[in-house]
Structure formats: structure tokens, C-alpha cells
Amino acid sequence: MKIDAIVKITFAVVSYTLIGLIVALIGFLIVNGLDNIDLEFLTAFPRNSMTGGGIWPALVGTVYFVAVALLFSIPVGILAAVYLSEYSKDTAFKRLILTANNILAGIPSVVFGLFGLSLFSITFGFGTSVLAGGLTLGIMSLPYIISNTHESLTAVPYSYREASLALGANRAETSFRIVLPASFSRILTGVIIAIGRIIGETAPVLFTGAAFYITRNPTGPFEPAMALPTHIFVLSAVYPDNVTPKLEGSISLLLIIVVVLFLLVAIRRRKETKKLEV
Amino acid sequence: MEDTIFVIDELNVFYGEKHALKDVTCEIPRRKVTAVVGPSGCGKSTFLRVLNRMNDLIPTYRHTGSIKLLGKETLTMDAVSLRKQVGMVFQKPNPFPKTIQDNVTYGPRIHGVKNRQRLKEIAERSLKQAALWDEVKDELKKNALNLSGGQQQRLCIARALSVEPEVLLLDEPTSALDPIATQKIEKLIEELSERYTIIIVTHNLQQALRISDYLMFFYVGELVEFDTTEKITTNPSDPRTSDYLRGIFS
Ligand SMILES: Nc1ncnc2c1ncn2[C@@H]1O[C@H](COP(=O)(O)OP(=O)(O)OP(=O)(O)O)[C@@H](O)[C@H]1O
Ligand SMILES: [Mg+2]
Numbered sequence: 001m002k003i004d005a006i007v008k009i010t011f012a013v014v015s016y017t018l019i020g021l022i023v024a025l026i027g028f029l030i031v032n033g034l035d036n037i038d039l040e041f042l043t044a045f046p047r048n049s050m051t052g053g054g055i056w057p058a059l060v061g062t063v064y065f066v067a068v069a070l071l072f073s074i075p076v077g078i079l080a081a082v083y084l085s086e087y088s089k090d091t092a093f094k095r096l097i098l099t100a101n102n103i104l105a106g107i108p109s110v111v112f113g114l115f116g117l118s119l120f121s122i123t124f125g126f127g128t129s130v131l132a133g134g135l136t137l138g139i140m141s142l143p144y145i146i147s148n149t150h151e152s153l154t155a156v157p158y159s160y161r162e163a164s165l166a167l168g169a170n171r172a173e174t175s176f177r178i179v180l181p182a183s184f185s186r187i188l189t190g191v192i193i194a195i196g197r198i199i200g201e202t203a204p205v206l207f208t209g210a211a212f213y214i215t216r217n218p219t220g221p222f223e224p225a226m227a228l229p230t231h232i233f234v235l236s237a238v239y240p241d242n243v244t245p246k247l248e249g250s251i252s253l254l255l256i257i258v259v260v261l262f263l264l265v266a267i268r269r270r271k272e273t274k275k276l277e278v
Numbered sequence: 279m280e281d282t283i284f285v286i287d288e289l290n291v292f293y294g295e296k297h298a299l300k301d302v303t304c305e306i307p308r309r310k311v312t313a314v315v316g317p318s319g320c321g322k323s324t325f326l327r328v329l330n331r332m333n334d335l336i337p338t339y340r341h342t343g344s345i346k347l348l349g350k351e352t353l354t355m356d357a358v359s360l361r362k363q364v365g366m367v368f369q370k371p372n373p374f375p376k377t378i379q380d381n382v383t384y385g386p387r388i389h390g391v392k393n394r395q396r397l398k399e400i401a402e403r404s405l406k407q408a409a410l411w412d413e414v415k416d417e418l419k420k421n422a423l424n425l426s427g428g429q430q431q432r433l434c435i436a437r438a439l440s441v442e443p444e445v446l447l448l449d450e451p452t453s454a455l456d457p458i459a460t461q462k463i464e465k466l467i468e469e470l471s472e473r474y475t476i477i478i479v480t481h482n483l484q485q486a487l488r489i490s491d492y493l494m495f496f497y498v499g500e501l502v503e504f505d506t507t508e509k510i511t512t513n514p515s516d517p518r519t520s521d522y523l524r525g526i527f528s
Contacts, residue, residue, distance in 0.1 A: 089337070159372035163434070166332060167385040168362035169440055177384070182375050 026255055033252025036245045040252075045215060050235060055250055059075055060217045061130070061225030065205055068134020068221070069141060069198050074191060076138075077145030078180070085148070085153040086175040096151070105143035109148045110203040112140040117207040126208075130249040131221040133209015140204050143193040148190030152183035198263040200254065212238070230252050283308040283445060283475045284329065289325055289343035291499075293336065294513060297325045300499045303342075311476045313507070315483060316522065320496040322479040326447050329477065330364040331357045348444070352355065356442035362389060365438030369450040373422035373437070378405075378414050381422050381433055385441040393507075400440055408436035414428035428459025438473075447477050448471065448478040452485070464489050483523070487511060495519050 044054035090096050116136025126132035156179050164174040180187075211224035212234050218225045228250060234245040284306040291299035299321050306312055315321045327333045330343060334357055345352045352360050373381050382404045383397045391397055401418065407412040410432040414425070422433055431451060436445055448467070452460040467476055467489050480486050486493060486507070493510045495503045495518075503510060503519045514520040 157372070159368060159370060160374060161375065162332065162368065162436070163372045164384070165335075165435065166330060166361055166366040166368075167388070168358050168360075169385075169388045170358055174389045178374055209330070 018079075026259065029250045030188070030255050030259070033248035033250070036249030038062060038161055041246075046213060046246075048252070050213060050246060054251070055228070055231060057214050057217055057224075058228045058231040058250070059227040061210075062199060062228045064130045064225050065134045065209060065227055066195055066198050067235075069137035070191070070195070071074065072135055072138030073142045073145050073194065077142050078149050078187070078233060080142075080146050081149035081153055082175050082180065085150050086171060086179060089139055096253050098147070101143045101146050101227065107199045108203075109140055111158075112136055113203040115139065115206040116204055121208050128211070128224045129209055129222045130218050130225050131207040131209075133225070134221075136204040136208045137198045137201065140201065141198055144194050144275070145190060146237075147185075148193070149187050152186035152190065154178055154270055155186065156182045185268065185272060189272075191263050192261055195256050198264075200229055200258055202233050206230050206233065228257075281308050283348060285344075285346040287346075287350075288400060289328065289345060291321070291328060291333075291525045292338075292340040294338040298499055299328070299421040302501045303500060304494070304504050306475070308475050308478065309471060309473065310491040311471045311478065311489055312492040312494060313485050313486035314477060314479045314494045314496065315481075316502075318481075319498075322496055325447055325494075326366075326449050326477060328363050329445070329447055330367065331500060332361075335421055338363035352440050361442050362413065364445045364447060365441065366447040367411050367431070367434050367438050367449070367451050370454050371427055371434055373425070373430050373433050375421065375423055377419050378422050378425070379418040382436050382440045385437060389441060403463055404436040404440040405433075407470065408432045408464065409469075410436055414527065426459070428462060430456050431455060431459070431463060432466065435463075435470075439470075443474065444470065445475040447476065448476065450479055450481060453481060460485075465523035483525075497522070 005220035041054040042059065043056050045056055047053035084094065084098065113136060116132060118137065120126045120135050121128060124132075126135075160178050160182055161174050164178045165171075169177070205227045209224055210227050210230035212226075214224065214226055232247065232250045232254065235243045235250065282305045284304075285305070286302055286304050289299055289302040290297070304324065314325060316322055324333065329345065329352070330406060331352070333339045333341075340351060341410065343353070345361070346449060347363065352364075374384065376384070379401050382401045383391075386397060386400050391400065402411065402415075405414060410429060413418075413429060414433075431454075435446070435451075436450075452463050455463065464485065467478065471491075478486075478490070490507045493503075493505065493507045494501060495510070495516075497518050502516050505515075505516060510519060511523065514523060
């Protein structure tokens with residue numbers, strides 16, 4: 001009883017200290033850069049070797065990269081997950097595939113970056129472009145989308161499938177009109193998490209799609225773009241002088257976006273558990 | 279021929295090594311209520327699920343013999359078109375997590391009905407047949423999961439009726455419901471038997487006696503007795519049946 005209390009207090013202190021540190025760090029970075037975020041910062045192109053102006057092209061580029069990545073990873077990921085959960089038999093091979101997929105989800109993003117460089121930029125000849133960068137990010141997020149969607153689908157009660165089949169529906173109708181819609185909310189939560197990760201990743205786009213500095217936004221998929229995380233990397237690594245305000249502003253903005261996305265996820269998760277309790 | 283819906287001949291069912299139904303041979307009358315009774319694990323659900331081939335999905339499942347639906351062999355026909363003719367309602371109410379309307383139009387839509395007016399009519403007809411219309415007619419767009427258990431089960435019946443099946447299979451449809459909801463469903467079954475063949479598995483012998491015209495008694499995979507409910511209850515021909523009726527095993 002006494003030991004239990006001591007252990008409990010120790011764990012509580014340790015974990016709340018850690019959480020507190022992280023929150024303080026993120027909070028500091030956000031607040032610290034907040035002053036530098038104004039309308040010009042958000043809407044202007046960089047000027048004077050990036051010491052002035054804003055980060056508009058990095059925002060636009062990030063949206064492009066995320067869009068290409070999702071255009072690839074959502075359909076491919078969902079189809080793969082539907083195949084795994086609704087069509088394939090439960091064999092050792094299937095479990096192997098799922099395990100491999102989970103391992104892929106844990107591979108460092110720089111590896112995906114090099115893979116994308118080799119496959120999309122060089123072999124496919126996409127060069128440094130929105131397409132190559134977006135596809136690389138798409139490949140990176142694919143394992144996560146597959147495993148989250150697969151989990152969401154297997155959480156759908158078997159009785160829904162039975163009811164659908166008993167009405168004379170075939171497997172495709174059952175999968176796409178009953179099972180997928182029933183798990184839509186969970187799948188969407190997974191997609192938001194994937195977006196959060198895509199937005200924050202530097203390495204994959206650095207090799208495949210990111211321009212250091214551009215003076216006009218890309219007009220097609222084969223042109224390079226700037227991205228928020230690579231912009232931060234460039235500012236901190238390549239231009240050590242006089243960019244501090246820009247750097248702090250960019251970091252703050254990126255963190256705000258990611259924190260908002262994860263709050264969104266937390267709220268959705270909460271609603272989901274509430275729904276289950278009813 | 280017109281009065282017989284299923285002609286079953288030497289039906290044997292296996293789950294792997296397990297012999298779940300043994301040489302079942304019988305003819306099930308059309309547009310009557312046939313109740314399937316017997317001790318737990320005797321093969322009632324198995325028998326029901328062979329009739330619309332729901333067991334095909336179980337990897338270890340195997341069958342031999344013949345089941346003819348209005349003269350057509352079902353064990354070899356396309357399972358999808360068989361299930362359109364042989365609807366099923368399950369033990370636990372399982373409406374789709376969609377609107378009430380979508381629940382009763384899903385079946386028709388997958389079978390090709392697109393006209394919205396037509397779908398509306400089908401929804402109304404099925405809900406009326408399932409004695410649910412008056413309760414839900416103003417909230418067809420509400421999520422079906424908000425209905426009470428008894429209403430959900432009637433919705434499941436409406437959903438099964440929406441594709442105009444010939445036969446309705448019910449596997450212990452009231453075992454998860456309270457007495458009042460049960461009563462409503464029993465009444466509904468009686469009404470439905472004018473247009474549909476109803477085969478119902480039940481653990482509740484009183485219920486079987488109340489609603490059925492015919493009684494099938496299974497015992498460890500064997501069809502021991504099959505006759506009118508009246509004949510079986512007044513004069514069972516097998517000692518195991520009379521033991522069961524007296525409540526010796528259940
Ligand atoms: N998927 C399966 N795999 C292996 N054996 C099974 C399977 N389903 C049923 N069985 C076996 O087949 C026999 C008949 O089962 P069934 O579910 O048809 O019985 P039941 O009469 O419906 O029982 P209850 O009244 O408990 O619902 C049982 O011995 C059961 O263990
Ligand atoms: Mg059963």
C-alpha cells in the first residue's frame with residue numbers, strides 16, 4: 001500500500017515533469033515567434049536573401065506537397081487496407097505483410113527521401129519537383145494510412161457485413177458501401193495525423209522537391225516548390241545571419257499548424273470514445 | 279408444388295471434422311411459419327444459414343445433398359441471387375449505422391433501383407410491413423442506431439423485406455428484446471406469414487407454440503421430427519421430442 005503510493009507519486013512527478021517540459025518548449029517556440037507573424041509574413045515572397053519579406057511560397061508549396069501526397073496515399077492506402085481486411089484470407093503471408101507495413105511506418109523519413117530521390121527524381125525523371133516531393137511524402141505516409149485504415153475496418157462489427165451480404169450484396173458493395181462508411185470517421189482521424197506528419201517532414205522534400213528560394217510559385221507539378229520545414233532548415237543551416245525573426249516566425253507557424261491538427265485529432269478521438277460509451 | 283418452398287434432400291453439413299447436420303430430408307411449406315427448435319448446439323442456426331448460404335464464408339464449412347427453392351437447386355446457384363430471395367434477420371439487431379431510410383433502401387439500391395420516388399415507396403412499404411412506419415415516418419433521416427432495440431429489430435425485418443424476398447429466416451430474433459417488443463414481433467410474424475415463408479429459430483418453446491404452423495425438432499444434428507405444431511405438441515412420435523417438450527433438455 002505504501003509502496004504503491006510512492007511508486008504512483010514518483011511516476012506522476014516524472015511524467016508530469018516531462019509533459020510540462022514539452023508543453024513549455026512548444027509554447028515557448030510558438031510565443032517567441034508569434035511577434036514575427038503578420039500579414040506580410042504570411043503573404044509576401046522572401047526578399048533580401050530571405051532576411052526580409054515573408055514565407056508565402058513556403059505555405060503554398062506545403063499545400064501542394066500535402067495535396068500530391070494525399071492524392072497518392074489516400075486512395076492507394078485505403079484500397080490496400082480494404083483488400084487486406086475484406087478480401088484476403090487470414091494467412092501467415094498476410095500477417096507478414098502487416099508486420100512489414102508496420103516496420104515501414106517506423107523507418108526514418110530520410111530513408112524515404114533517398115528512396116524518392118532515386119525512384120521519382122532520377123529513375124522516373126521527375127527531377128526536383130512538386131510531383132517527386134509529394135509522391136515521396138505520399139510513400140512515406142502510406143504505411144501509416146494502411147495500418148490505421150486496416151485497424152478502422154477491422155473494428156467494424158462483423159454483423160454489418162453479415163446484414164449486407166444477407167441482402168444479396170456482394171463483397172465489393174459490402175466493403176465500399178457499408179464497411180468503409182462505417183469506419184469513415186476513424187479513417188479521417190488517421191488522415192489528419194498523416195497530414196500532421198507530412199507537413200512537418202524535412203528530409204523527404206529536401207532531396208526531391210524543395211527549392212531553397214523561388215521568386216514565383218510553381219505553375220505545374222514538374223516545378224520545385226518551397227516548403228515550410230525545408231524553409232526552416234534552409235534558414236537555420238544556410239543563412240546563419242540576420243534571419244532570426246523569419247526563422248522564429250516560421251517555426252512558430254509550423255508548430256501552430258501541427259498543434260492545431262493534433263488538437264483536432266484529440267477532439268475527434270474523444271468524441272469517438274464517447275460515442276462508444278453510449 | 280405451390281405449397282412447398284424448400285425441398286431438402288439428404289443434406290449433410292460439416293465444419294471441418296464436425297458433422298453438424300446429418301441426412302436432413304424434408305419439405306418446408308410455403309407461406310407458413312415453421313419454427314426450428316432443439317437443444318443448444320443441435321444445429322438450428324446451421325440449418326437456417328444453409329438456406330441462404332451464409333455459412334459459405336466459413337473456411338472449414340462443407341455441405342452435401344440438395345436444397346431446392348421452388349424447384350431450383352440453391353447449393354450450386356449464385357449465392358447473391360439466392361440471398362435476394364431468402365432474407366435473414368439476426369439474433370442481435372444489426373441496423374447499419376445509417377439513416378432509417380438508407381437502411382431500407384440499401385438492398386433495393388444494390389439491386390439496381392435508382393428512381394428516388396420508387397425508393398421512397400419501397401421504404402414506406404417495407405416499414406409498414408414491419409409495423410414500424412407509424413413510429414418513424416417523421417424521422418426517416420435519423421440515424422437508425424437511435425431507435426430502441428425492438429424498433430431496431432423491426433427495422434432489420436423491414437430491411438430484409440425491402441428486397442421482396444420469398445422467404446424470411448429469423449435466428450432467435452427476440453432473444454435480445456423485452457417482452458413487449460417480443461410481443462410486437464410475434465404479432466408481426468403472424469401477419470407476414472400471409473405473404474412470406476417464415477422460418478424461425480427460437481429457444482423459447484412457448485413462442486414456437488404461439489406463432490408456428492410447423493415445428494422442426496433437431497437433436498445433435500438430426501432432424502428428429504417435423505410436423506404441424508399441433509400434431510407434435512399433442513402427439514410427438516419420438517421420445518426425444520416429448521422429452522424436449524417436457525423441458526428435460528433445453
Ligand atoms: N463456425 C463453426 N466452426 C466449427 N463448428 C461450428 C461452427 N459453427 C457451429 N459449429 C458447431 O456446429 C454445431 C451446431 O451449431 P449451431 O450454431 O448450428 O447450433 P444452434 O442449434 O444454433 O445452437 P444455439 O441454440 O446455441 O444457437 C455446434 O456443435 C457448434 O459447435
Ligand atoms: Mg444458434
